[in-house]
Amino acid sequence: MVKDSFLTSFLNEERKKIDIEEIKDREKYIQINKEITIEKKNFSYFYNNICFVDDEELVFLFNIDNFEKQKTILAEEEKRVNEIDLEDNGAESELDEFFSDYLSKESIFQNKDVLRIRYLPNTIPHRNTQIKQLASILAPALREEQPSNLFIYGKTGTGKTLCVQHVLSKLKKISLKRNLSLKIIYINCKLKKVADTEYRVIAQLAREIGEEVPMTGLPTDEVYNIFLKKLDIENQIVILVLDEVDRLVKKAGDEILYTLTRINAELKNSQVSIIGISNDVRFVEDLDPRVKSSLGEEELVFPPYNALEIKDILLERSKDAFKKGVVSTSVLAKCAAYAAREHGDARRALDLLRVSAELAERHGDAVIEEKHIDLAEEKIERNRIMEIIETQPKQSQMVLYSILLVIENKKEGSITETGEIFDKYKELCDQTGNRILTQRRISDLLSELGMLGLINTKLISKGRYGRTREVYISIPFDLIDRVKTSLYDLLFN
Ligand SMILES: Nc1ncnc2c1ncn2[C@@H]1O[C@H](COP(=O)(O)OP(=O)(O)O)[C@@H](O)[C@H]1O
Ligand SMILES: [Mg+2]
Numbered sequence: 001m002v003k004d005s006f007l008t009s010f011l012n013e014e015r016k017k018i019d020i021e022e023i024k025d026r027e028k029y030i031q032i033n034k035e036i037t038i039e040k041k042n043f044s045y046f047y048n049n050i051c052f053v054d055d056e057e058l059v060f061l062f063n064i065d066n067f068e069k070q071k072t073i074l075a076e077e078e079k080r081v082n083e084i085d086l087e088d089n090g091a092e093s094e095l096d097e098f099f100s101d102y103l104s105k106e107s108i109f110q111n112k113d114v115l116r117i118r119y120l121p122n123t124i125p126h127r128n129t130q131i132k133q134l135a136s137i138l139a140p141a142l143r144e145e146q147p148s149n150l151f152i153y154g155k156t157g158t159g160k161t162l163c164v165q166h167v168l169s170k171l172k173k174i175s176l177k178r179n180l181s182l183k184i185i186y187i188n189c190k191l192k193k194v195a196d197t198e199y200r201v202i203a204q205l206a207r208e209i210g211e212e213v214p215m216t217g218l219p220t221d222e223v224y225n226i227f228l229k230k231l232d233i234e235n236q237i238v239i240l241v242l243d244e245v246d247r248l249v250k251k252a253g254d255e256i257l258y259t260l261t262r263i264n265a266e267l268k269n270s271q272v273s274i275i276g277i278s279n280d281v282r283f284v285e286d287l288d289p290r291v292k293s294s295l296g297e298e299e300l301v302f303p304p305y306n307a308l309e310i311k312d313i314l315l316e317r318s319k320d321a322f323k324k325g326v327v328s329t330s331v332l333a334k335c336a337a338y339a340a341r342e343h344g345d346a347r348r349a350l351d352l353l354r355v356s357a358e359l360a361e362r363h364g365d366a367v368i369e370e371k372h373i374d375l376a377e378e379k380i381e382r383n384r385i386m387e388i389i390e391t392q393p394k395q396s397q398m399v400l401y402s403i404l405l406v407i408e409n410k411k412e413g414s415i416t417e418t419g420e421i422f423d424k425y426k427e428l429c430d431q432t433g434n435r436i437l438t439q440r441r442i443s444d445l446l447s448e449l450g451m452l453g454l455i456n457t458k459l460i461s462k463g464r465y466g467r468t469r470e471v472y473i474s475i476p477f478d479l480i481d482r483v484k485t486s487l488y489d490l491l492f493n
Pocket of ligand 1: 116117118119120121123124125126127154155156157158159160161162163279302313346347350
């Protein structure tokens, strides 16, 4: 057994074919054809029992006793190597082709950012009335008078944030030109780290006017005083926008709004106007009457768009977003019709158009067609459902997961009873170490899941045994496995 390691490394580098037919008998050994030399390097692979015989010629000797076996191994190995080669080559050229194809095609976009939600468009169709009203309510700021507090409400995607930002940025520009002291503070209460608690909101407000305060640790009163002091440092009009303020109140109560609407009493130099924006139209009704009356000095409603209005909005945006001829008005109309199905939501329409365009581009199509809209709608709807589920509180997720598990074992499909759900739920609580809520609370959570459109429930009478609720799953059938996996990950990891 000579130079074994040399051979091993050498042969491993040079995996080529051995012609097994050319192997010759020689006593107890079989010798591979002498042509196989180091120079030619046209040999390949070897297993044990191979000897290095000659300096000039590399000769492979196989032990004759297991020659048959070696032959099969060799043949198999050869096949495997060939297959790998094929795969490698195939994949590589396919990928090359894909990229060069991609590069040779023109993008359908002129400026994709125009379709992003945060993009501020130059033209804002169908919001003239609201923009004018906003302007007239805020205009006193230019005379350094405090504008009235304003409460704006309307469903999502009706242009509230856009119009407020549009008018305020104009106002800011003019005030800069005229050297007025106008400060605008905008915070979106949807953001978790910003508006989970009263403390966080005030800390964020302080930060917005350049006062660093720690995220936690100080008493809320103290942070509030820091904020007040900084705010009152100069004579100025401050417009404070609390966007999606309904979220804040749901999380932290309306105490903070009360405090903020009373803020002017504590300031000597500055004057603060508050603009509250809410997506929840019924939100005001539940507010403390004092907050309601001071925040709602002025009110502005943003009605949902109709399909035609959305089409106009899409048309304007697509002029800058796409190259010529990429999108037709009939495609935009379809997009608008989809987005107006529940309520006229411009955000939904823009998302739909952007995703459709991305799908068209991914399919290598040069124009957006109606089929892309359908595909995009499906994709967005699925993501929406997943997002709703993934952002539910843990207890709701456990209830939903329990329902899915119970239904899984049912023959007659998606019907179950609340008692069974509760049993499964308790089991899950044990497994995940979560607190078990009362059956009454679980009932409430079931109602909430119903309102989210994830389940349907029906009350049925059981005669003298009282009543029970039947629960049906209304998540699309082919999404259920994905939901299960995701819930499992969320609950168990
Ligand atoms: N009239 C409009 N013209 C152009 N874009 C609009 C219009 N209304 C809404 N949008 C766009 O739709 C999206 C949602 O609007 P947004 O102002 O965020 O709605 P809201 O704050 O009411 O939920 C944004 O991208 C916005 O630019
Ligand atoms: Mg908004």
